[in-house]
Amino acid sequence: MIEVTELSKHYGAHVALDAVSFSAKQGEILGLLGPNGAGKTTTMRILTGYMPPSAGKAVVAGYDVSAESFEVREKVGYLPERIPLYPDMTVEGYITFWAKLRHTPQVKQAVQTALEKVDLIARRKSLVRTLSKGMRQRLGLAQALVHDPQVLILDEPTIGIDPQQVIEVREQIRQLAKSHTVLFSTHILSEAEQICDRVVILNRGKLVAYGTPEALRKQLYPNDHLYLEIDAPKRDQQKVITLLNGLTGVESVTPVAGGFNLRAKKDADIRGKLVEKILSSGYGLRELRPVAMTLEDIFLEIVGK
Numbered sequence: 001m002i003e004v005t006e007l008s009k010h011y012g013a014h015v016a017l018d019a020v021s022f023s024a025k026q027g028e029i030l031g032l033l034g035p036n037g038a039g040k041t042t043t044m045r046i047l048t049g050y051m052p053p054s055a056g057k058a059v060v061a062g063y064d065v066s067a068e069s070f071e072v073r074e075k076v077g078y079l080p081e082r083i084p085l086y087p088d089m090t091v092e093g094y095i096t097f098w099a100k101l102r103h104t105p106q107v108k109q110a111v112q113t114a115l116e117k118v119d120l121i122a123r124r125k126s127l128v129r130t131l132s133k134g135m136r137q138r139l140g141l142a143q144a145l146v147h148d149p150q151v152l153i154l155d156e157p158t159i160g161i162d163p164q165q166v167i168e169v170r171e172q173i174r175q176l177a178k179s180h181t182v183l184f185s186t187h188i189l190s191e192a193e194q195i196c197d198r199v200v201i202l203n204r205g206k207l208v209a210y211g212t213p214e215a216l217r218k219q220l221y222p223n224d225h226l227y228l229e230i231d232a233p234k235r236d237q238q239k240v241i242t243l244l245n246g247l248t249g250v251e252s253v254t255p256v257a258g259g260f261n262l263r264a265k266k267d268a269d270i271r272g273k274l275v276e277k278i279l280s281s282g283y284g285l286r287e288l289r290p291v292a293m294t295l296e297d298i299f300l301e302i303v304g305k
């Protein structure tokens with residue numbers, strides 16, 4: 001559905017996107033992640049036919065974004081970063097306008113369906129200016145999907161709306177993915193983790209990671225993380241560190257407030273040996289627990305490098 005090959009974009013001498021490749025299958029939710037300036041919006045504007053790439057190729061819903069940008073704009077659904085809303089139009093009028101612009105057959109039915117999908121049917125006669133921010137975001141979604149596109153591209157759909165509305169919009173995205181391929185961008189890692197089948201992580205225009213959230217966690221972070229609290233005199237801290245480091249499978253030991261963070265080789269489950277070693281050395285063990293890795297940690301790790 002989306003096939004991106006070695007895509008690059010230069011703004012003058014500035015490289016905003018550097019030979020990025022990824023794909024999304026039918027019905028998949030692909031997350032585009034990265035901090036501000038990573039190149040997310042640039043990627044999306046290219047994929048929606050609004051801006052040509054400097055190099056590389058992208059095919060979306062069967063159309064080449066360079067050679068067939070007109071078709072791409074008509075067939076693909078796009079929620080831009082800033083939605084151009086017309087405050088004096090009615091909800092229905094606004095969506096009808098977009099349906100016509102894209103030559104949607106059976107406009108009336110299409111508008112009705114789109115407004116039902118985003119739960120704005122009760123507000124169909126309201127003026128756009130009277131909608132809350134969350135409703136405006138849903139109106140933007142309705143605009144993006146009124147022509148029933150195979151592919152939906154949503155640029156930071158949950159930015160700038162309150163937490164309750166964020167939950168609603170995320171739920172909308174999940175629903176939409178049942179009948180559309182969805183590419184959406186976010187700088188919120190936990191959000192991507194919650195809704196994406198796979199994620200692409202961009203940093204300064206480069207693809208730095210790509211895969212399922214689980215696979216990324218395994219591949220990029222091959223260590224097991226443990227937190228330990230040991231009952232030992234403060235002056236023995238260095239001794240304890242040496243002791244822990246001496247165990248096979250232990251990669252690093254870092255003292256933190258009240259205890260130690262320990263990284264071990266993945267799947268080397270060393271907890272039994274750890275307990276034995278600590279107790280046989282005359283110390284007590286107060287706590288031993290795994291530290292869950294989030295995509296956030298992984299992200300900081302790779303972006304920080």
Ligand SMILES: Nc1ncnc2c1ncn2[C@@H]1O[C@H](COP(=O)(O)OP(=O)(O)O)[C@@H](O)[C@H]1O
Pocket residue numbers: 011014015016034035036037038039040041042043
């Ligand atoms: N029209 C433009 N002209 C020049 N530089 C741009 C333009 N649009 C974006 N950039 C630069 O390209 C980089 C990527 O921007 P953008 O794609 O908007 O990132 P993101 O959406 O991930 O925040 C940034 O460094 C930004 O300043």
Ligand SMILES: [Mg+2]
Pocket residue numbers: 040041042081
């Ligand atoms: Mg952006």
